[in-house]
Amino acid sequence: MDQREHPELKLSSHGRKVQKLGRPVPTIEGLVVGTGLSPLIACSVDTGDRRLISSFVERWHGETSSFHLPVGEVTITLDDMAPLLHLPIIGNFHTFQPLHVDEAVLMLVYLLLVSADATRVETGHCHGPYVRLSWLRDIYQCKCQAKHWTAATRAYLLLLLLGCTLFANKSETHVRVVFLDALRDCSKSDKCIGSRK
Template sequence: MEDASLPDYPPVQEEDLTHAFPGGLTDPSILRSFNSHAAAAFGTGRNESGLSQLARCTYRFVNKLLISSFVERWQPEMNIFHMTVGEMTLTLDGVGTILGLPIVGKSVSVPDVTDHHGVTLLVYGLGITERAAHEEVSSIGGNSVRLEWLRSQFAGVTDSDPDEAIQCAARAYLLFLLGCTLFSDKSGGRVPVVYLGLLMDLGSIHTYVWGAAALAFLYRQLGYASRSGVKQMGGYMNLLEAWIYEHFRAFRPH
């Protein structure tokens, strides 16, 4: 069933992934779908996070009918699609090929956090005041923040600001990116603060197995969506749709 208690957040729009994340270095070679962003902390001309390609792995529209038809064939106990031609599923190799994300490395493991811990992550990771962090976490619930809130907090950051401010903006950008791609939830407009804990050390972000985490998260969301009465689904729909087009070319848009 739908989460009736969740606020009705607007979904992330295409312009959110093709326009600039306010502030930061202007260099299309870093994240081509963003004209400028706060990734200067990663070094000029390159992005060391290993997540930059996510900004390019985006369809203009999600084919909801196609996704729904495959969800109906999902078997959550086995994590496979029951097809007329046999059984198939997304694999780590497929995720690595489609998204170019690491599938070998450190586990993306995030613990449950209290509201207090969530506020602390925002204060130390993004340089947000404790009051602002508490207000956002309290108003949204679930130890999450709005994607639009992340954007607005760093609207004035530029590459001439102190390194610490740019690093905070870089973490905010990456948290934003994770929230509207790999770990997108049903609202389409918020992201759990707990992922910020993995972004504290900007130099080690690329060592995590983001590809495996994306696949595990999508498996779980497919399991939820396959239940009777559920009308919404979280997870990275672009990944699932790209996999379908790769293996069932008749469905590819013309």
């Protein structure tokens, strides 16, 4: 294998972050269950088989967005994701529109009940409409102490289930604020993560 073609594989896992935060209080757990995302809690892993993952990386073709295996070409579909992540694949797709930093600040203020100054400092530190996972963890713990359950639930979902599991990225430390858009109606848990009307 040519090293220029396939750089060294780096595995990123947030499983320990999920385990370290622990189980949420029953009020938050109930809101999370209502979103349909609670199965993601069990999907976070601490380690992976580097050889197995390397084999899949070697067989991935970006041009076709598929794996080229000895049995043929394989594409991962939403029907494949449903049993893997134990998530219901129903309803309309949710499209996330890019956010300007000012929009991200307003979203954080409104949905996480954080001061505008604190959110400006955080998005400035992240150089864009992002927040650090460590910052979200602190917000989550603060909102739990203050018993602001809806804001705490949004922070929990953005931190662990979206930022560390479903939409984990190569930064290993940041999550896009735009994902909060899907968490607007968490107080009405049956509508959270639903399609936009």
